[in-house]
Amino acid sequence: MVAEAYRYITENRERFWEAVQTHVTISLYALLIAAAICIPLGVLCAKYSRLTAPVMGLFNSLRVIPSLAVLVILLPILGTGFTPALAALTLLACPPILINTYLGFRKVEPSVREAASAMGMGAGRLLRRVELPLAAPLMISGLKTAAVEVVASATLAAFIGGGGLGTFIINGLGLYNFPMLLVGALPVAALAVLMELVLSGLERYASKFQRI
Amino acid sequence: MNGLALQFKGVSKLYPGAADPAVRDVSLAVEEGSFVTLLGTSGSGKTTLLKMVNRIIEPTSGSITLFGRDIRERPATELRRGIGYVIQQTGLFPHMTVEQNISTVPDILGWDKSRVSARVSELMELVRLPEDMRKRYPRQLSGGQQQRVGIARAMAGDPKVLLMDEPFGALDAITRSSLQDELLAIQRRLGRTVLFVTHDVSEAFKLGDRVVVMNGGVIEQAGTPLELLTRPATDFVRQLTGGDDLFQLLELLKAEDRMLPLSAESMLPESAPSVQRTDSLKSALEQMLRHGASEAAVVNEQGEAVGRLTLDRLQPQPREGGADVGVFAETL
Incomplete structure (x- = not known):
């Protein structure tokens, strides 16, 4: 069956690579947008406790909604294609990034922060040199959770015409063509494992100081 | 006669929501080059008073001058770069090596690499840390070694005034005693002004040229250890110094x-x-x-x-x- 899937890929090389490309692009965009929104938001939540409950609550309740449902809800607003799929995946990626950024910043010892400002560090330097590096291991771990979820869920984009590897899975299911299903499923699994490995390596690097 | 390093004039601090001020109308002059210990129980206001010097806490009223200049004249960050600060929990940066920790202030001040590196060596020798600890991380060090790094870091920018908040409070008796001796020797040699908070009577008397006894946000008495022992101004001071306990006096x-x-x-x-x-x-x-x-x-x-x-x-x-x-x- 795997051999048949391989033959399918070699015969439809262009279609396959286009799907991989779409899949990777949509996943990375979703992650980048989520990080760009949620890292600053997580930092603000850690600094201003008044923000914590409402912001965390909002994103946690959004997480309860299944991704497919989000797609359907967004359909009348954003239509079909790449954009609504990206929006749904971004929402999916937000909670782990937000929560881990918040936790990472909260974990910085008050005495460390006090010492840093008593040495004459300004807020910017404190953030770059002390808080970010100390929060980094947890933040990267959140990013890793989000990345694996997003790569796996990006298959759903195909349901609303967003393209990607999900297209093969849907077609395979529809046509009872298991080799075609594998053409979608195996690369998705491989991509998820790759994300996990890369980010785990990064996490290990960032947490070197905790393990020595 | 030395000039004044620090002068508190009618300084009070009332924390929001607190019924009584933590520090009430405190005036105190600290001579340049002196070692002043602030002695009191928890809640006496000694730490609040210390932290107002580098503006970690802002006084509610009154003024503080550092070498004649009001501390509010300059931005807090700039003021702090000229004041060393050591705290009990060390506050060392866990993700930085000993070397990086010590060079915090020189880095902020923008010294060039070779000057920073030379300064780190000099300071490690001063606080007696072996050179091979340069690349270690704080959690690889013992409590005493960590506080040595803390002291070296505080002195890196060559501050004229050092603020120390119970720096040896978490150490065992033997380590504490040897660090006290070394701190005294360093202070004698370099002539820095030190303001040192402690709740330990023998530490306050051992280290201080002058001991300031605080209680309930006010100064009970400020004087040399001998003055406090021989002429206690209040019953509180008399009790603190052990009254007629001969062993306490000898200590x-x-x-x-x-x-x-x-x-x-x-x-x-x-x-x-x-x-x-x-x-x-x-x-x-x-x-x-x-x-x-x-x-x-x-x-x-x-x-x-x-x-x-x-x-x-x-x-x-x-x-x-x-x-x-x-x-x-x-x-x-």
Whole structure:
């Protein structure tokens, strides 16, 4: 069956690579947008406790909604294609990034922060040199959770015409063509494992100081 | 006469929501080059007073001047780069090596690499950290070593004033005692002004040229250790210094407080033990008992004899008023 899937890929090389490309692009965009929104938001939540409950609550309740449902809800607003799929995946990626950024910043010892400002560090330097590096291991771990979820869920984009590897899975299911299903499923699994490995390596690097 | 390093004028701090001020109308002058200990129980306001100097806490009223300049004249970050700060929890950056921790302030000040590196070596030698610890992380060090790094980091930018908030509070007795000795030696050598918060009476008396006793947000008494022992201003101070507990007194007084001047006719026997002038009378007594001697030589940091102590001088002296105070006031 795997051999048949391989033959399918070699015969439809262009279609396959286009799907991989779409899949990777949509996943990375979703992650980048989520990080760009949620890292600053997580930092603000850690600094201003008044923000914590409402912001965390909002994103946690959004997480309860299944991704497919989000797609359907967004359909009348954003239509079909790449954009609504990206929006749904971004929402999916937000909670782990937000929560881990918040936790990472909260974990910085008050005495460390006090010492840093008593040495004459300004807020910017404190953030770059002390808080970010100390929060980094947890933040990267959140990013890793989000990345694996997003790569796996990006298959759903195909349901609303967003393209990607999900297209093969849907077609395979529809046509009872298991080799075609594998053409979608195996690369998705491989991509998820790759994300996990890369980010785990990064996490290990960032947490070197905790393990020595 | 030295100039003033620090001057508190009518400083008060009322925390929002608190019924009573943590610090109430405190005025205090700290001479340049002196070692001042702030002694009190928790809640006495001593830490609040300390943290107002580098503006970690802003006073509700009153003013503080550092070498004649109001501390609010400059931005807080700039002010802080010129003031060393050491705290009990060390506050070392766990993700930075010893070297990176120590070079925090030089980095902020933008020193070039070779100058920073030379400064780190110099400071590690000063606080007696072996050079091979440069690349270690704080969690690889013992508590005492961590606080040595803390002190080195605080002194890196060559600040004229050091603020220390119970820096040795979390250390075991032996480590604490040796760090106290080294801190004293460093302070004597470099002549920095130190403001040191502690709740430990013997630490306050051992380290301070002047001891400021705080209670309930006000200063009960400020004076030399000898003044506090011989002329306690309030019952609180009397109680704190142990009242008539002779052992406590012997522990709090230094050899130099009671030593007699050297004179030609009072040659010390060869067998006489010698004690450092900053050693407590208790350890002087111990030395004398151990050597079966009735006298001891008092020596300075260079090992030169500067005075002598006899068993008689260890006798309790009248606390207030009496003629005896006059006698050893002369010898000071």
